[in-house]
Amino acid sequence: MCDHCGCGHPHDHSHEHNHNHDHSHEHSHNHGDGHDHAHAHAPSEPMRTIDVRKSAMAQNQRHADQNRGWFRAKGLTAFNLLSSPGAGKTALLEATLKHLLPHAAAIVGDLQTENDAIRLRASGAQAVQITTGATCHLDAHMVLHALEKITTDGLKFLFIENVGNLVCPASYDLGEHRRVVLLSVTEGEDKPLKYPVIFHHADLVLITKCDLAEAVGFQREDALKNIRQVAPRAKILELSVKTGAGMDAWFAWLAG
Amino acid sequence: MHELSLMNNLLTDAIAAANGAPLRALKVRVGPLSGVVIESLQFAFDALTPGTPAEGARLDIEETAPLFHCPHCQTSYTTPVGNYQCPACLATDGELRGGCELDLISIEVPDHV
Structure with a gap:
């Protein structure tokens, strides 16, 4: 039984936690029939509103x-x-984990398969797979249990690769320090405008696969303008894992 | 469809607050930066409520706008999603103060229960 969240998962080591439990209080007041909004129930039924x-x-x-x-x-x-499926999260992490060895580990979320964790372990770093089944995002509870499998000796960086999806993961705080949203040049310059919420919450927007920019006719200035419009506070970096261009700036941002 | 699990949270809290009374209405506040789709919330509500104390209840959704505070001219302003410019000084780095909420505000139950 997990002592921390009461979820029934086995829990094999202790860790320190902050417990900030908010407590709701309720109070009621009488609510007569004189109000003017529509009701599904009989109009004569007296109602009570409870604040939650x-x-x-x-x-x-x-x-x-x-x-x-x-x-x-x-x-x-x-x-x-965070990114859509196929934007290059795993390829970025392969190169990043290798560069930061032995100080980095990864938790990776997918609906099915251990494929990404297996790929990432080949870099020599620890990688824990979360398979979410039908769930379209990682939540903090899934991460809490994945952390039990991480050995933290000498570790300085932890990367959580979310499920590829530009909608649902935006809503879930995992406890992270920084949010990184990837946009690959093959996706189209207007993606930030189509999915503004996930970009708005980004600390860093990474434009990936820049080696393909010319081949796909990527309109760089349009993309930068769109990112700045929906994520005015985010830093923007451009890179190619394949050629290594821009990787030094990414590593410097991680260290900063 | 993460709306299904979020609506499940809202309903669990609503049913607990009703303390055994049948629910007639739930008032939920949804911020446009919460990442939820209101139609999907309604769909989840309709799918989850049958057979519960919230069966037949009304879902009242109150939509908010993103609320920003401009660090340069100290203006507080609301904007449409995707256009966060301060209307007073045109700065674009306003600090987000509201618009991410997905809150159960209140419930209505029959007074006689």
Whole structure:
């Protein structure tokens, strides 16, 4: 039984956590029939309104706070990598883990298969796979349990490769320090305008596969303008894992 | 469709707050940067409520706009999604103060229960 979230998962080592439990309180007041909004029930039925004021994300937020406490206790910086499927998250991580050995590890989320974790382990780093089944995103609770499988000795960087999806993962704080959103040149310059929410929450937008830019007619200035419009506070870097162009700036950003 | 699990959270909290009473209405506040689609929330509500104390209840959704505070001219402003420019000084690096919420605000139950 997991002591931290009560979910029934086996839990084989202890870790330090922040517990910021918010408590809802309720109070009621009488609510007569004199109000003017529509009701599905009989108009004569007297109603009582109960204030709740609780976020649907409250539970995820608690687990994200636990993860944050764990990262802090272990002296780790955590990065949440988000993009559509095929934007190059895993290829970027292969090169990044290899560069940062032995100080980096990865948690990787997919609906099915261990393929990405197997690919990443070939770099020599630890990689833990989360298979989400039908779930379209990682949540903080899944990450909390994946952290149990990470050996933290000497570790400084933890990368969480989210499920490839530009919609749902945007809503879930995993406890990370930084959010990185990837946009590959093959996807089209207007993707930030189509999926503004995920880009808005980014600390860094990485334009990937820049070696293909010319071949696919990538309109760089349009892409930069669109990113700046929906993510005015995000830093933007351009790179190609294949040629190595721009990788030094990415490593410098990680270290900063 | 992460709306299904989020609606499940909202319904769990609503049913707990009703303390055994049948629910007649739920008021939910949705920010445009919360990453949820309102039609999908309604779909999830309709799919999840049959056979629960929330069966037949009304889902009232209150939509908010992104709320920003400009660090340069101290203006607070709301904007459409995707255009975050300060209307006063035209700076684009406003600090987000609201618009990510997905909150159960209140519920309505019959007064006699």
